[in-house]
Amino acid sequence: MARKKTPAGARNMKTFYGILALVAVVGVAAIVLAVRRGDGAMATEPIDLRQLGDATALLERAEGVTVGEEAAPVQILVFSDYMCPACAMWAGQIEPMLKAEFVATGKVRLTYYDFPLGGNFKHSFVAARAARCAGDQDRFWEYHDRLMSGQQQWAYSQSTPAAYFIDLARTVGAEPRSFESCLRSDTHAEAVTANRVLGETLGVGGTPTIFLNGRQVRQWNDYAALRSAIQAAGGV
Amino acid sequence: MSVQAAVAPAAERSEAGMTNRMLIALFALAGTLVSAYLTLYAFGLVGEIACGSGGCQVVQNSPWARFMGVPVALIGLAGYGMLFVTALMGLQAAFAGSRAVSAILVAGAVGGAAFSAYLTYLEAYVIHAWCRWCVVSAVIVGGIVLAAIPEFRNLRRVSSE
Numbered sequence: 001m002a003r004k005k006t007p008a009g010a011r012n013m014k015t016f017y018g019i020l021a022l023v024a025v026v027g028v029a030a031i032v033l034a035v036r037r038g039d040g041a042m043a044t045e046p047i048d049l050r051q052l053g054d055a056t057a058l059l060e061r062a063e064g065v066t067v068g069e070e071a072a073p074v075q076i077l078v079f080s081d082y083m084c085p086a087c088a089m090w091a092g093q094i095e096p097m098l099k100a101e102f103v104a105t106g107k108v109r110l111t112y113y114d115f116p117l118g119g120n121f122k123h124s125f126v127a128a129r130a131a132r133c134a135g136d137q138d139r140f141w142e143y144h145d146r147l148m149s150g151q152q153q154w155a156y157s158q159s160t161p162a163a164y165f166i167d168l169a170r171t172v173g174a175e176p177r178s179f180e181s182c183l184r185s186d187t188h189a190e191a192v193t194a195n196r197v198l199g200e201t202l203g204v205g206g207t208p209t210i211f212l213n214g215r216q217v218r219q220w221n222d223y224a225a226l227r228s229a230i231q232a233a234g235g236v
Numbered sequence: 237m238s239v240q241a242a243v244a245p246a247a248e249r250s251e252a253g254m255t256n257r258m259l260i261a262l263f264a265l266a267g268t269l270v271s272a273y274l275t276l277y278a279f280g281l282v283g284e285i286a287c288g289s290g291g292c293q294v295v296q297n298s299p300w301a302r303f304m305g306v307p308v309a310l311i312g313l314a315g316y317g318m319l320f321v322t323a324l325m326g327l328q329a330a331f332a333g334s335r336a337v338s339a340i341l342v343a344g345a346v347g348g349a350a351f352s353a354y355l356t357y358l359e360a361y362v363i364h365a366w367c368r369w370c371v372v373s374a375v376i377v378g379g380i381v382l383a384a385i386p387e388f389r390n391l392r393r394v395s396s397e
Contacts, residue, residue, distance in 0.1 A: 016258045020265060027269035034273065035282050106351045157282035163287045164294065209324070 043159055043186035044126045046116065046193040059192035059201065063139050065132075068109035069098065073234035076108055077211040079115040081200040082127035082147045083155045090208045090220060091148035097223055102230055112144065113194040115207050123154065123161060126183075128192045130165040133182035134174050142172040254327060259383035260341060261323035267316035267376040270369055274309035287368055295367035300358045308355065312373060315351075319380065338387040345377075345384035352377040362370040 047058075064077065076098075080087040095110075102108035114132075116124035127147055134143030147154075152162040162183060167200055169179035182188075199209065202217075210217040212226075213233050219225040276282045277296060277382040285292045295301065301308055319341065352374045359366050 012254075012258075014263075016327075020262065021261065023265055024269075027266070031273050031276065033268065034286060035276060153294050153297065158277060159282055159285065161297075163292060167291070191310060 040125065040175045041160065042078060042160065042184045043129060043189040044123075046118070046125055046161075046196060047189055056177055058190065058194045058197055061190045062113070062198035063191045063195065064111035064113045065135055065144075066109060066111045067141060068089045068103040069106045070109060072103075072106055072109035074102070074108045074230050075111070075213055076230075077111050077113060079113045079123060079195075079202075079204045079207060079209040079211075081115055081117045081124045081207040082131070083121035083124045083151065084117065084207045085151070086221075088148040088151045090210075094220065094223055094226065098226070101227070108230060113199060115191045115204055115209070116192060116196055116201040116208060121155075123157065125189075125192060126160055126162075127154075127165070128195075129188045130169075131192065132188040133179050134169055134172060135168075136187075137174040137178065138183060139169070139174045143168065143174070146172060238257035242392070254332070256324045256368070256383045256386045257323045260345075260380055261320055261327070261378050263379045263383060264316045264320035265322055267373060267380075268313060268320055270373050270376070271309050271312035272395055274369055275307060275313050278309050285368075291365040292367040292369060294365035295359060295363055295370060298363050298365075300355075311351075315344060315348055316376075319348070335391065338390040339383050341387045342391060345387075348377045349381050366373060376396045 056068070078090070078095075081092065098108065098110065103110055114128035116128050118124060131140055131143050131147060134140055150168070154164045162180075165183055166176055166180050170176045202211070208220060210220045212229055217226060217229060273282070274285075274296065278295060278301065279286045285296065296309075322337055322340045322344065325331050326334065326341065331337050356373060356374050359370060
């Protein structure tokens with residue numbers, strides 16, 4: 001008796017379902033792997049201070065990034081968070097004027113300290129580490145400026161925007177492989193945590209917090225007021 | 237005309253239809269997997285999107301990654317899922333000449349192509365960033381459209397009968 005023929009032919013169907021099953025298994029396995037991999041060894045949060053025997057020793061690891069002459073009469077410290085919109089405003093509007101008028105002329109030395117707020121700003125810490133990884137290749141300020149100006153493009157990412165950070169490193173001329181290996185590790189995790197601890201020690205409660213020769217500048221967003229303060233402090 | 241001669245062309249059309257539905261099912265399965273991955277990312281369940289560049293994150297975190305509050309990836313998942321199930325159904329003998337199956341496949345292919353073209357336009361001219369997964373999805377949709385051409389013919393044939 002002749003077998004009833006299926007529309008596409010039994011053999012074809014068998015092969016087809018085999019290929020379908022193979023694609024499904026490989027695809028699902030790849031997705032499961034991607035989900036499990038998560039952020040891997042990448043340090044995305046500050047070091048847990050409770051695990052440290054002597055948390056104050058961490059302060060010694062605080063490390064600002066400076067621009068300007070060491071002997072400048074005015075020292076400005078900036079505590080900032082890459083996800084904070086006000087910090088982006090400082091970096092995009094005030095800082096360029098400050099650098100052009102006072103840093104470039106040797107009157108002001110600017111030191112940047114990370115103050116990752118955490119909480120809703122869940123990528124603050126890793127962004128701070130990313131900027132420092134770029135700094136390892138002498139691209140800190142270019143990277144810092146791009147992170148701030150492009151804040152909207154990465155800050156609200158559901159997951160760690162590592163690919164964006166790596167792409168940005170390439171854009172500012174950093175060698176992407178070294179940058180990536182730095183990013184996907186815990187490099188600079190101590191320094192960034194220490195910077196935050198330093199800020200807390202100095203009474204930093206929000207970002208950006210600006211200190212001018214040791215005194216906090218409240219009206220940092222008023223450049224005329226900032227200029228007067230700098231001039232009064234000796235940066236004439 | 238003999239009965240055999242009258243049945244043969246219909247059988248050939250059916251065989252061709254079956255092959256194209258296999259292709260649609262395969263493409264739709266690939267699309268389902270891609271959009272499932274992007275949906276998991278949209279809900280924060282994937283640590284980091286595998287992309288090779290930062291373009292995926294720019295696109296996936298742009299305001300256009302959601303359509304009326306729903307992640308675009310989830311819409312894609314629903315669309316590809318529907319095409320996959322329909323194509324598999326269409327491979328069963330009972331639905332071989334089904335006009336409804338052809339109509340759903342054609343509507344899915346055309347709708348998917350239009351939506352994909354819109355998203356590609358956004359990437360090129362509005363967001364100015366490319367997400368490789370979206371490009372892969374656009375290619376898959378293109379494949380589905382090509383594979384759905386016999387379904388257009390089937391629709392026309394069924395309506396003229």
